[in-house]
Amino acid sequence: MKIATWNVNSISVRLDQVLEWISGNRPDVLCLQEIKCVDEKFPANRFREIGYESAVFGQPTYNGVAILSHMPISDIERGFPDDQEDAHRRLIAATINTVRVVNVYIPNGSEVGSDKYQFKLGWLDQLRKFFDQKCDVNQPLALCGDFNIAPEDRDVHDPQLWAGKILCSEAEREALEKIREWGLIDVFRKHHETGGQFSWWDYRAGGFRRNHGLRIDHLWTTKILAGKCSNSWIDKIPRTFEKPSDHAPVVAEFEI
């Protein structure tokens, strides 16, 4: 079973690239973030034409997440249980082939100390509570998405430059560590010890050309599923396309 996650930064702009990538890679599950469209505008028919059904949780202009699969998608859950109607749409969960897939677009946080930073830390607390209340650590589960956090310095191209900055600050890393402590394993790190492997490069200042990136897109699984993970990698090829997303897909394969 192959599971992938990709922040596409607008599904309407990136549709042809996503269709091409699916055709070339045939993931069983593809988690998308920042679709930036409402449910009615999501191109579900285009994915159905190539054999993929979708579960969508969109909103106008910002955020929005979706799960695609060519296997049956069941028990779809959208947002946190106590969300208000106007809450950011950043989480969708579903069960596919016995795996509970939790797809998240964790807030960016803007700048350390800002209101958006506080919102990010609060959202991470809510995510930990979501696992405590709604998920079973003894079952196969994958948390996938754009975490907007580089967990360690080896996930950062220039740790000194980024020290204490957004995506790398201590409080963000601690809040993410609390989620890991619920019972999740970074399956990319299970297969790759070395640093310098990134999933996001800023559009500005030639970030990709200079390899000035961060590893902020992740696939973390419960122990029972991590034990079956045969490989995980970041596919940098779509980042070389014309008009790319600023993120590359992250993939993991499981022997189930």
Added chain:
DNA sequence: ATGGTAGATACTCTA
């Protein structure tokens, strides 16, 4: 210390 780019929407906000 600052600016650089991209996307959606509406002349600005978010990343």
